[in-house]
Amino acid sequence: MNKKTILITGGAGFIGSHVVRVFVNKYPNYNIVNLDALTYAGNLHNLEDIEGKENYTFVKLDITNRDAVNNLFKEHQFDGVIHLAAESHVDRSIHDPIGCAETNVIGTINLLTAARDTWRDGDGYQSKRFYQVSTDEVYGSLKNDGSLFMETTAYDPRSPYSASKASADHFVRAYQHTFNMPIVISNCSNNYGSHQFPEKLIPLFIYNIYEGKKLPVYGNGKNIRDWLYVVDHAKAIDIIYHQGINGETYNIGGLNEWENLDLIKLLCKVMDKKLGKATGTSEQLIEFVKDRPGHDARYAIDASKIQSELGWQPEQTFETGLEETVDWYLSNLDWLQQVTSGEYQKYYDKQYS
Ligand code: NAD
Ligand code: TYD
Numbered sequence: 001m002n003k004k005t006i007l008i009t010g011g012a013g014f015i016g017s018h019v020v021r022v023f024v025n026k027y028p029n030y031n032i033v034n035l036d037a038l039t040y041a042g043n044l045h046n047l048e049d050i051e052g053k054e055n056y057t058f059v060k061l062d063i064t065n066r067d068a069v070n071n072l073f074k075e076h077q078f079d080g081v082i083h084l085a086a087e088s089h090v091d092r093s094i095h096d097p098i099g100c101a102e103t104n105v106i107g108t109i110n111l112l113t114a115a116r117d118t119w120r121d122g123d124g125y126q127s128k129r130f131y132q133v134s135t136d137e138v139y140g141s142l143k144n145d146g147s148l149f150m151e152t153t154a155y156d157p158r159s160p161y162s163a164s165k166a167s168a169d170h171f172v173r174a175y176q177h178t179f180n181m182p183i184v185i186s187n188c189s190n191n192y193g194s195h196q197f198p199e200k201l202i203p204l205f206i207y208n209i210y211e212g213k214k215l216p217v218y219g220n221g222k223n224i225r226d227w228l229y230v231v232d233h234a235k236a237i238d239i240i241y242h243q244g245i246n247g248e249t250y251n252i253g254g255l256n257e258w259e260n261l262d263l264i265k266l267l268c269k270v271m272d273k274k275l276g277k278a279t280g281t282s283e284q285l286i287e288f289v290k291d292r293p294g295h296d297a298r299y300a301i302d303a304s305k306i307q308s309e310l311g312w313q314p315e316q317t318f319e320t321g322l323e324e325t326v327d328w329y330l331s332n333l334d335w336l337q338q339v340t341s342g343e344y345q346k347y348y349d350k351q352y353s
Pocket of ligand 1: 009011012038086088103135136165188191
């Protein structure tokens with residue numbers, strides 16, 4: 001039997017590296033090709049434990065480069081695509097909306113078009129799949145009234161990041177309706193765990209507490225996010241890729257809503273314990289700063305569809321997951337220092353250019 005070849009994009013990033021690890025270790029009968037441009041957020045150190053495996057290949061490529069994407073699809077004849085590559089940070093998207101749209105929208109269209117063309121010229125769409133990994137942020141912002149994002153909730157993106165992801169999702173659906181592409185989409189809540197770039201709340205605050213720097217809380221700290229352990233997300237992606245129904249959307253969430261300030265105080269407590277400091281020490285670093293423009297008030301997911309139809313549910317509890325996450329960053333301070341100094345980028349640029 002021929003080995004299946006699966007393309008995972010953005011595999012050197014935070015969630016992508018966990019997805020690549022799950023697929024490479026669990027499916028020795030697949031060839032996993034990890035495509036990543038190695039932007040500031042991509043780091044091959046994230047995958048050191050699997051880089052020598054026979055069923056794993058890394059390709060440095062920018063998905064906005066249409067010709068290069070087309071050539072890669074011709075060369076590998078992928079059976080499936082799991083698309084995670086993106087500009088993923090809301091604050092950066094506010095500073096550079098066009099850069100965000102280029103990767104998230106144009107990059108996605110390039111992948112869809114290359115997949116459509118190679119699949120249609122080959123043996124068709126039979127057993128092929130294009131999986132778009134999206135975010136709950138496309139649904140907009142909820143009031144603090146117990147309402148939840150459902151798969152049927154109308155898209156209402158409010159930041160350049162969420163608008164670009166929403167646009168990409170619309171293109172994925174358009175390729176299904178217009179070209180019959182076998183597609184599936186998932187929309188997930190905020191992830192936390194190891195290997196997350198320290199510009200996002202949890203790793204940034206772990207780093208700042210360790211360095212004794214201020215903790216910049218946007219606005220009044222009352223915004224609410226639903227937090228999911230990244231490995232639980234990677235497992236959901238595995239299940240949806242293999243068992244999801246073509247054309248369907250699945251919401252993925254942690255059933256774990258936190259007001260930012262409460263989460264930050266919990267993180268401070270965990271850090272005090274781990275660093276052997278008196279309880280309350282790290283909290284003194286909290287500083288309220290100017291709010292993010294257009295800051296979404298609340299995200300919360302109804303994950304009952306994936307639970308009832310595909311049997312997935314989060315396995316990690318937040319308290320344990322957060323402790324494990326803190327332990328990982330504190331045991332990998334060299335990783336934190338490298339990614340914040342940009343040293344890793346110079347190394348890999350040299351190696352792969
Ligand atoms: P990340 O920023 O950590 O990683 C993104 C990866 O994409 C990096 O390795 C980067 O080098 C690569 N990349 C960026 N631009 C590229 C380009 N033009 N060509 C090729 N590669 C490029 O992001 P993440 O947090 O791991 O998010 C991964 C995906 O999951 C994104 O699509 C994001 O929208 C989605 N998502 C993230 C979260 C979250 O909480 N982080 C939640 C739900 C959905
Ligand atoms: P973030 O990790 O950037 O994820 P997202 O904006 O995609 O939800 O931010 C999580 C929450 O934390 C969000 O409400 C913004 C807030 N936040 C701060 O208050 N200070 C910070 O320095 C950062 C990065 C985020």
